[in-house]
Amino acid sequence: MTFQDILLMRHELLLSVLMLLILIIDLMLKGESRKSLIPVSLTLFLGVVIIGFLPASEGSIFGGMYKTNGTTLLMKNILNIATLIVFLQSAAWLKKEENNQKLAEFFILILSTLIGMNLMISSGDFLMFYIGLETATIPLAALAAYTHHQTKSAEAGIKLILSSALSSGILLYGISMIYGTTGSVYFTEVAAKWSNEPLNIMAFIFFFSGMAFKISLVPFHLWTADVYEGAPVNVTSYLSVVSKGSAAFVLMTVLYTVFPAMVEHWQTVLYVIAVLTMTIGNLFALRQKNMKRFLAFSSIAQAGFILLGIIGASQLGMTTTIFFVLTYVFTNLAAFGVVSAISNETGKENMDDYNGLYQTNPKLSLLLMLALFSLAGIPPVAGFFGKFFLFASAASQSFYWLVFIAVVNATISLYYYLLPVKAIFINKNENPIPSFKSDVYTRTGLIIAALGTLLIGLLSISYEYIASLSYGLQ
Amino acid sequence: MMTEGIPLEYFLIVSTLMFFIGIFGFLTRKNLITMLMSIELILNSVNINFVAFNSYLYPHQMQGQFYSLIIIAVAAAEAAVAIAIIINIYRNFRSIETDKVDEMKY
DSSP states (O other), rough: OOOOGGGGGHHHHHHHHHHHHHHHHHHHHHHGGGGHHHHHHHHHHHHHHHHHSSSOOOOGGGGGGGOHHHHHHHHHHHHHHHHHHHHHHHHHHSSSSGGGHHHHHHHHHHHHHHHHHHHHHSSBBBBHHHHHHHHHHHHHHHOOOOOHHSSSHHHHHHHHHHHHHHHHHHHHHHHHHHHHHSHHHHBBHHHHOOOOOOHHHHHHHHHHHHHHHHHHHHTTHHHHHHHHSOOOOHHHHHHIIIIHHHHHHHHHHHHTTTTTHHHHHHHHHHHHHHHHHHHHHHHHHOOOOOHHHHHHHHHHHHHHHEEEHHHHHHHHHHHHHHHHHHHHHHHHHHHHHHHHHHHHHHOOOOOOGTTTTTHHHHHHHHHHHHHHHHHHHHHHSSHHHHHHHHHHHHHHHHHHHHHHHHHHHHHHHHHHHHHHHHEEEEEEOSSSOOOOOHHHHHHHHHHHHHHHHHHTEEEEEEEHHHHHHOOOOO | OOOTTHHHHHHHHHHHHHHHHHHHHHHHHOBBHHHHHHHHHHHHHHHHHHHHHHHOOTOOHHHHHHHHHHHHHHHHHHHHHHHHHHHHHHHHHHHTTTTTSSSSOO
């Protein structure tokens, strides 16, 4: 292995260096000057994001455990952009006095989960996959318990760590069975020796359950709403966008590269789970009063829609899934950006508090409306195109009933996505949230998310670029 | 080999029992530390699986043993974070019973 080969791990190396740099800079700052860590970390991370876009060579190292190609680079870049927006939106919250002592931890923990997700995306065998998965999960629990003096935050942390540990135990049991029947943990060798015996199918079910937990698919979704409500808003937006997006990417690549021999079986599993996830996510979202819980259940329903892309099991399926995650990143971050701006300013998170918001904060109101329309899939914003292509992917495999159920669910979801819009524009309120002006970071984050929501769907070049890098079953 | 005379099935029966005892314990126990112990049982049953498959079916390579070593290391990291959060729970709620840690529901 030469020096050139090491550079294939560009994303992970840069993030590791950045983590250590932030740790050292943090040591040198005392008292009030600690706040300067925010612009420094943001600038450095912006550099990492930009370097990530430079052209890179393909290849595999560590005997095939780590491999990189155009698709993995694209996925990593999407996650990088999303993380950058999350950082921008959390600056206002991090500046508060109570977080002064633990500023660096926020950046370091998020960056280490990002490294884990990148390793997971690039993994070429189940060992690297597992290490990446745990690196992406364990620091998230610490992040969920970040405001440790709040009971809700501590509760969110313990719920996340215990249920994720259980799910990785189930996933590992599946992997151990896969090892027992195929004699290897390398993706290529497992795929070559795969046979559809009952033991193999059982191993797959165990493996899939573990993954379904990470994407919070029904019936493995019970942790989601509690963790999303208890964690700080910005951690919630990271969980619901970056963590979920990376898990969807990985589930798709593993299904397409390791289990192509049992495509009919996993299509059946995905079919049932997709119907359950969309329906139950929607039904629970209907009755939520807290904006964070509301967005949590909406993100469960969106995860059900993502399965419609994966079920395509072709190049079209992969393209639509990546494209949908891209639109979902911008859309959901726009929604969470508004919720976090309001929560940081006033501490209010309930839907009733949003009554009459349009009179005092028209810009935030319009942005939230745009984001909710995009989540519901109303043209011409990005969410519509994302959903449309997902339906096309499922229809290409003749899953017409699935598409029909998905369309019905999208219609139901329109009702609850319009509830906050109604609260903002129509409901009367004696004391609406007072007018306030966010700082420059929050505004930049919101503008990037809004531009993405508006433009990604209209610029066909984004879809064509993703299609040129996608592949089907291997 | 020390395990001569013991068929592979015996190891698999023990590991399967451990796995489901772990799941059962996780679902029925009310104490957070005991729930963590149940998860350790599950992870150890996976370790037995890996090592047994490795030495009985594929003795010419060592992937299974490496895998179980990594699992042990990751389980330690996981337990460390979990126990730190449990201490935090105790400070906030003055209890580590799951019945008391129920501020958020549905």
